[in-house]
Amino acid sequence: MNSTITTFLQLFGIGFSLGMTGPCLFTCVPVVTAYVSGTGKKPREIFTEILLFLSGRLAAAIFFGFLAGVSARFLNVFLNSKTVSYLRPLGGALIILLGFSVLFGKRSFPCAGFAKKAASGGVFLLGFFIGLAPCPPFIALFAEIALMSKSVLDGIFYAFFFGSGLFVSGLIALSAASGVLTGFLPKMLNEKSKRIFRIVCGLLMVVMGTKWFL
Numbered sequence: 001m002n003s004t005i006t007t008f009l010q011l012f013g014i015g016f017s018l019g020m021t022g023p024c025l026f027t028c029v030p031v032v033t034a035y036v037s038g039t040g041k042k043p044r045e046i047f048t049e050i051l052l053f054l055s056g057r058l059a060a061a062i063f064f065g066f067l068a069g070v071s072a073r074f075l076n077v078f079l080n081s082k083t084v085s086y087l088r089p090l091g092g093a094l095i096i097l098l099g100f101s102v103l104f105g106k107r108s109f110p111c112a113g114f115a116k117k118a119a120s121g122g123v124f125l126l127g128f129f130i131g132l133a134p135c136p137p138f139i140a141l142f143a144e145i146a147l148m149s150k151s152v153l154d155g156i157f158y159a160f161f162f163g164s165g166l167f168v169s170g171l172i173a174l175s176a177a178s179g180v181l182t183g184f185l186p187k188m189l190n191e192k193s194k195r196i197f198r199i200v201c202g203l204l205m206v207v208m209g210t211k212w213f214l
Contacts, residue, residue, distance in 0.1 A: 069155020
């Protein structure tokens with residue numbers, strides 16, 4: 001039991017460190033920060049959007065853990081399938097759509113309530129797609145989980161603790177970055193400057209989204 005707890009804590013620590021210093025930090029922070037800063041939402045709404053995005057990434061980690069728990073072969077088949085090659089374009093398309101929602105604001109959506117739910121769902125899916133297109137360190141870790149797992153539940157629990165580390169580190173990084181921009185910039189900008197800032201954030205997201213197609 002003690003060795004199992006130690007393994008869980010180690011996986012949590014790996015997830016936390018990768019989330020704070022790994023490629024995920026440079027992939028996720030610019031996109032999410034540009035989105036929440038450009039929308040000009042209230043702190044509570046921004047926090048909810050961040051939680052949705054990170055929940056999507058956690059869901060992706062658990063999915064990989066399920067595959068790893070079934071067998072290493074299932075994990076390898078999925079990672080080497082054409083499905084994975086479509087995930088980056090899908091993620092890029094979502095970033096571009098969210099960028100347009102920031103760029104044009106509420107005026108582009110006749111139904112504000114539907115637009116809000118659609119945007120929130122898009123943020124969750126973006127986190128999920130990013131999580132399903134892992135970088136080499138993540139692939140290596142899930143391969144290790146496949147070797148350690150004796151059952152599907154083992155793979156899910158291992159992946160959950162790893163994903164929880166990513167979740168916590170992502171929450172710290174994204175909240176800090178978003179808090180700086182949304183907390184200080186609005187006080188320094190007039191209405192015209194805020195519109196320009198929103199447009200810049202939207203265009204930045206569109207540019208970042210197009211890179212996902214390359």
